[in-house]
Amino acid sequence: MTQPPEAGKCQWTLADEKAFIDFLIQHASAAGDGANFKMVTFTAATAVVNEKRSAGAPKTGKACQNKWSILRMTFRAIQAIKAKSGWTWTNDKGANITPDMEPEWLNFLKAHPRARPFKSKGWVHLEKMTQVMPATVKGAHIFCPSQGTTGLHSPEDPFNSTPIDNLQEADAPVEDMEDEDEEEATQEAEEVSQPSNTPSTPPRASSNSRKRERASSETPAPLSKRTKLTAATAINGLTHSINRFGENICIAIGGGSEHSSPSRCKAAIRKVQTEDWLSWGDQLVMLGVFENNTKAADAYLSIDPKNSPFCHMWVENRLEEVKEVKEAKKLF
Template sequence: MTVKQLANGAAAHFVQIGPPKQGGPKTANACQTQWKSLKKIYEAIRDVKDHCYVGASGWPWNDDNGFQVTPENADAWRAFSKAHPVFSPFANRGWPLYEKMSEMCPKIPKGRHVFSAGSSQADLQLSQSGNIFQSILSESQNDEDGLSLGQDEWPESPRHREASPLEEETEAASQSLSQSVSQADKEMIQPTPVKPASAKKRAVEGDDTPATKKARVTGPDALYAISQSTLAVSSALCDMLGSHVDPSPERRKQASLLLKDDHSLTRTDKVSLHLLFSKNTAAADSYRNAEDWIRDDVAQRLLQLDDPFL
C-alpha cells in the first residue's frame, strides 16, 4: 500500500469521526504532509542515534532529554539548531513518537560499510544462506542449552545429510564471493614490481642538458623544410661531382697576370697577347692552363697565329 492510499484511508477515517477540535480539516493532502514531516523528524533523530547524521558530531541523543543542552554549550546549540531546524524542539526533551514511528518506518542501513550486492539474485542467495546458517546455529544452540534428546531424536547433521540444490547454489555463491574478496585483497596488498633502470635510461637521466619542448610543425613549415633539405643535397652532389669553373673575365685576367712573370717574352709580345686574351677567352685558357715548361712555346704559337680561336 502506498503513502497516498494510506493518506486517503486516514482522511476517510477523520471524516467518520467528525471535524477536529483544533486545526483545519484532515484531508488526504494534509495527512500526507503531516506524515512527511513526522518521517523527516524520525529519520533525523535515527541518524543522530546511529552516529551517521552529517553535522551532528558531538551532540548525543537521549530519548528522555533530547540533546541535553546546558548553559555551557547554549551558544553552540543555537548555531547547530539554526543550521538544522528539525532539531530545534528537542533541546532538552525527547520525542514521544519515536518508538511508534520506528515500528511504521522500515530500517534502511546507511553508511560506507553497508554491503550492496551487484544483483538481486545474489541478494536472494545471501538471504537464503543466512536463513540456513541461522537455522543451523539455532539447532546447535538448543543442543548446548541442555536439551536431552534420545539417540533417535537427534536431528540429522547438515554435514551428513544430502544437500538440497538451493544449499549447493548458496555454498557455491559464498565460495565464489570469498575467493573474489581474497583475490582483491591480494591485488591491493601485493606491491607493484619496480623495473630496473637500463644503462640507456641511466645515461639519459644523468644528462644535465635540459630537454627542449618539441614544437608543432605546420604544413607549410614541413614543405619548406623538405625543399631546404633537397637544396642542400643538390649542393652537396654538385660539390662532389661537378668542377668549379671561374667566370670568363676572371680567367682572362689570370692569363694576363701570368704574362708579367714570363721573362722570355718582349714587351711587344706581352701587349699582343694581352689584347688577344681580352677578346678571346679560349686563348687565355690555353696560356693559363699550360704547364711552365711549355708555356713559352704556347705563347709563341699564339703570336704566330692570327687570332686562331675566332
C-alpha cells in the first residue's frame, strides 16, 4: 500500500484511535496501576497506527503518548459528568443537558473543557477506555493507588458501569493536540519529600559508665558480635546510599534546593488543590513536586488559566515523570 507524503503534523482518524486503544488493551499489563504506559509501548504502537495512514506525517512514540494523554483527559471529563449530582449520563445522549441546565453546564465546562462534545451525545471510545483505565471508585473521599488517576467520585451519583450498547460515534475524533516536531518536555518532576530520619541524641553517659566502657573496650568483642555490628553498619550504609541516590536524581532534575521560594511554592500548592479533575493522590504528588522544585512551581503558575487542555497535559507529564523516578529507585 502506498503511503501518503510525510508532511506537516500527524493526523488521527477515528479508525486510528480505535486501533490504538485496541493495542493498549492488549498490552494493559505493561501499564500497571494507573494506566501509565512506558514509551516503549507507545513506540511499539506506531506500527499499528501507521499501517493504514491516509494523511499527515507518520505517528511517533511521542505522538502516541500525547494522544493517550488526550484520551485519558476525555475519559476523566466523562467521569466528572457521571459524578455530577442531579445529572444523568446515557451512552447515546451523553450528559443529557436540557435548556434549563445550560447555565450549570457552562459553569461545569470551565473546570472540564473536554466535556463540551458530550453535551448531548456519547463517546465511541468509552467502553474500550473503561477496559484500560483503572477501576471506578465508588463512594466519597476514597483514594486507592490503583484508582488514583480516575479521580474522586460523588456518593449521590456513583459512576455507571453499565455496558455501552448502540453507542453513536462522535462527529469527529478527539482533536489532535500534539506536534510531530515538538521537543521533549523538560523533566522537572520531583518525588514527594520524605520525612527526616535524623536519630535523636542519646543521653550522656555518666563518668563511671565511660570508665567501664573504656575498660571493656580493651578486650576484643567475640567474633559473632563483631559480625553482627558489621552487617548492621553495612545495611545502614546501603540505606544511606540509596537515599543519597534519590536525592541526587531530584537535584539533577530540579536544580537543587537553592531555587526554593516559599511564596511561589505556596501559590502553586494552593492552585493545584483547586484542580478538581485530579485525585487527592495526584494532588499530593504535585505538592511534593512543588516543595522540591520551584522551577516546576513557576512553570505551573505561568500557564494561562484559560488554556485548560495544555495545563492538564503538563500536569499529566509531571506525574508520569515522578513515577518513572520512583521506578528507577526501586532498581537500586
